Amino acid sequence: MFDEKDLILDAKHVTRKFPASNNRTLVACNDINLKLYKGKTLGLVGESGCGKSTFMRFLVSLDTPTEGEIYFHGKDITKMKGEELRQNRQKIQMVFQDPSGSFNPKMKIRDIICEPLMNFNRIRKSEKDAVARKYLELVDLPGDFADRYPHSMSGGQRQRIAIARAIVLEPEVVVMDEATCALDVSVQKTIIELIVKLQKEKNIAIGFIAHDLGLIQSFAHQIAVMYLGNIVEVIPAEELNKSASHPYTKALMGAIFDINMDFTKKIESIESEAPSPLDVPTGCPFQDRCEHYMEICKQVRPTRIELEPGHEVACHLFEKEGCHLHEDHCDVCREMP
Amino acid sequence: MLELKDVTISYKNRPTVKNFNLSLEQGKICSIVGESGSGKTTVIRAVLGLLAGGGKVTEGDILFEGKSLLKNTREEWRKLRGTDISMIFQDSGAMTNQTRVIGKQFVEYIRTHEDISKKDAWDKGIKMLERMRLPSGDNIMKSYPFQLSGGMRQRVGIAMAMTFQPKLLLADEPTSALDVTTQAQIVRQMMELRDEYKTSIIVVTHNLGVAAYMSDFIVVMKDGEIVDAGGRDHILHRSESEYTKGLLDAVPSLGGVRYV
Numbered sequence: 001m002f003d004e005k006d007l008i009l010d011a012k013h014v015t016r017k018f019p020a021s022n023n024r025t026l027v028a029c030n031d032i033n034l035k036l037y038k039g040k041t042l043g044l045v046g047e048s049g050c051g052k053s054t055f056m057r058f059l060v061s062l063d064t065p066t067e068g069e070i071y072f073h074g075k076d077i078t079k080m081k082g083e084e085l086r087q088n089r090q091k092i093q094m095v096f097q098d099p100s101g102s103f104n105p106k107m108k109i110r111d112i113i114c115e116p117l118m119n120f121n122r123i124r125k126s127e128k129d130a131v132a133r134k135y136l137e138l139v140d141l142p143g144d145f146a147d148r149y150p151h152s153m154s155g156g157q158r159q160r161i162a163i164a165r166a167i168v169l170e171p172e173v174v175v176m177d178e179a180t181c182a183l184d185v186s187v188q189k190t191i192i193e194l195i196v197k198l199q200k201e202k203n204i205a206i207g208f209i210a211h212d213l214g215l216i217q218s219f220a221h222q223i224a225v226m227y228l229g230n231i232v233e234v235i236p237a238e239e240l241n242k243s244a245s246h247p248y249t250k251a252l253m254g255a256i257f258d259i260n261m262d263f264t265k266k267i268e269s270i271e272s273e274a275p276s277p278l279d280v281p282t283g284c285p286f287q288d289r290c291e292h293y294m295e296i297c298k299q300v301r302p303t304r305i306e307l308e309p310g311h312e313v314a315c316h317l318f319e320k321e322g323c324h325l326h327e328d329h330c331d332v333c334r335e336m337p
Numbered sequence: 338m339l340e341l342k343d344v345t346i347s348y349k350n351r352p353t354v355k356n357f358n359l360s361l362e363q364g365k366i367c368s369i370v371g372e373s374g375s376g377k378t379t380v381i382r383a384v385l386g387l388l389a390g391g392g393k394v395t396e397g398d399i400l401f402e403g404k405s406l407l408k409n410t411r412e413e414w415r416k417l418r419g420t421d422i423s424m425i426f427q428d429s430g431a432m433t434n435q436t437r438v439i440g441k442q443f444v445e446y447i448r449t450h451e452d453i454s455k456k457d458a459w460d461k462g463i464k465m466l467e468r469m470r471l472p473s474g475d476n477i478m479k480s481y482p483f484q485l486s487g488g489m490r491q492r493v494g495i496a497m498a499m500t501f502q503p504k505l506l507l508a509d510e511p512t513s514a515l516d517v518t519t520q521a522q523i524v525r526q527m528m529e530l531r532d533e534y535k536t537s538i539i540v541v542t543h544n545l546g547v548a549a550y551m552s553d554f555i556v557v558m559k560d561g562e563i564v565d566a567g568g569r570d571h572i573l574h575r576s577e578s579e580y581t582k583g584l585l586d587a588v589p590s591l592g593g594v595r596y597v
Contacts, residue, residue, distance in 0.1 A: 041597070047516040048487070155373075184372040184543060189587040196596040211516055215589040219596045241592040255521040257546030258590050259573055267550060269521030271470075273488055 002037045008172055008205045009036035009059060014068035016054055026278050028054040030229040036173060039199060041206040043220035045213055047274055051229040052209050056175045059207060060094045061085060090120055093166040097178040099158035103150040109161055110146040116169050135164040139194060156187035167198060175207040192219050214256050225249045228277055228285040234312045245313045247290045292317055338363050338537060339505055344397035346383050348390060354379050354561045364535040368548035371558035377541045381507045385424055386414055420450050420501040427510040429494025433482040439493055440478030446497055465496040469526065488519035499530060506538045512547060524551055545588050549573055557581050
């Protein structure tokens with residue numbers, strides 16, 4: 001479904017370790033391989049603390065991984081420095097979760113939207129008003145908002161301003177970190193519609209962080225599920241409902257309160273909480289909470305294998321063809337090296 | 338057991354909630370849903386007499402077990418809050434003192450309402466925590482709030498609120514700061530409380546899925562007024578209110594609308 005020539009951003013074996021107390025290390029991202037394509041959205045889903053924001057921050061060069069490379073048009077952005085890095089930032093922009101926290105409260109909307117352009121000398125001062133109006137209208141806000149301050153706007157309007165500021169440099173990639181989760185559902189819907197509209201117009205690649213699978217499957221092209229620093233499943237969004245395979249993905253789906261759900265059924269959810277990322281078990285990270293736990297899960301960390309084109313899963317249940325179909329799959333898997 | 342009759346609540350003479358009616362029976366769960374600023378939190382704060390910033394009930398009456406709450410004296414409120422009526426907040430971590438361990442605050446809370454020794458109060462606290470499926474209650478009593486995860490803090494909040502088996506539990510967005518998996522656990526736990534203790538619960542939430550799943554009765558609010566009210570089936574399938582339909586339409590759903 002994805003054309004390799006549309007590949008924009010390619011993260012290879014990205015690992016990030018943070019030093020922790022008592023000479024331990026916290027592995028926030030462990031050997032992550034993900035790709036972003038032109039005009040497509042990658043949704044990254046996981047519980048809090050699983051490392052999804054840490055990963056997305058590498059893409060915008062707010063942090064650098066300890067190992068691995070991220071290729072943007074074939075060039076490794078993790079090694080960039082100085083002016084080259086500064087110029088590169090025009091191409092990759094970000095929208096944050098809390099829009100009010102990402103604006104200077106003493107700047108007018110006009111200056112907020114035009115600041116990136118001014119930084120790169122792309123417009124003159126006299127053009128600011130026209131540019132601000134153009135982009136305000138692009139995000140469906142009246143042009144007169146240019147004279148306002150952030151505090152006199154609602155959360156949804158502020159998020160639109162944040163989006164306008166991110167696209168004003170005409171970037172190729174926009175990273176959105178839970179950009180809608182602070183908003184009401186009705187406002188959230190309009191923002192998602194706006195994002196989809198802009199993506200189609202400008203052919204932007206979007207990396208979207210969320211914890212709501214229901215939301216992300218409504219507009220992403222590809223969904224990556226992350227658990228304790230590991231990508232456990234990558235799946236095309238339209239397949240999610242039908243063929244999600246990893247036990248963790250299923251658990252996440254089972255825990256969603258859906259207005260179309262069967263209300264007579266009890267909501268399923270994993271009972272336990274995720275272990276601390278400081279003591280991720282060897283073997284499969286999900287072993288303690290998994291209902292299909294097998295002996296091998298304790299010893300060997302599963303690698304990602306392809307089930308269908310574009311659908312990859314890291315779970316021992318799927319390592320041998322048809323293995324998960326047999327009732328005695330434990331024995332089969334135990335014999336594996 | 339709880340009845341709100343034509344209640345109007347004003348902040349500085351500006352009515353924020355208008356003509357609110359609700360009657361809740363023992364052992365029932367009621368949800369109040371609506372967008373931010375629709376006045377849902379104001380309603381449950383009024384029930385507990387905790388209106389912020391000079392808010393006042395200007396019209397109508399709030400009856401709890403047949404007795405008006407509006408004429409309560411300070412002493413009467415003190416006896417009622419935390420024992421007969423309790424509240425859980427969006428982030429239970431924020432209501433605790435970050436520089437004191439959970440146990441000390443729990444003991445202080447229990448001893449405010451009951452005349453028992455510190456040791457007994459401590460044990461009672463552990464017992465409550467374990468009932469909320471928090472393993473190793475002793476450890477949690479000795480931890481500081483910031484050492485616990487969001488889900489654990491919320492459970493501590495519920496454990497504290499349930500210590501005296503209140504007749505009415507008010508919950509203000511109890512799950513909106515949590516992950517989906519933790520949210521499901523907390524929702525299930527609250528429903529078990531109802532089954533076990535016959536506690537009546539009012540939940541304020543913006544998550545229509547949660548509201549539909551757990552409640553017997555749903556109230557939809559907009560701009561301080563009730564625009565729709567009824568059972569789950571009525572709200573989800575037979576509502577005639579355009580506003581309710583719009584809200585339902587906006588809820589993302591697995592296998593629902595796709596924009597791409």
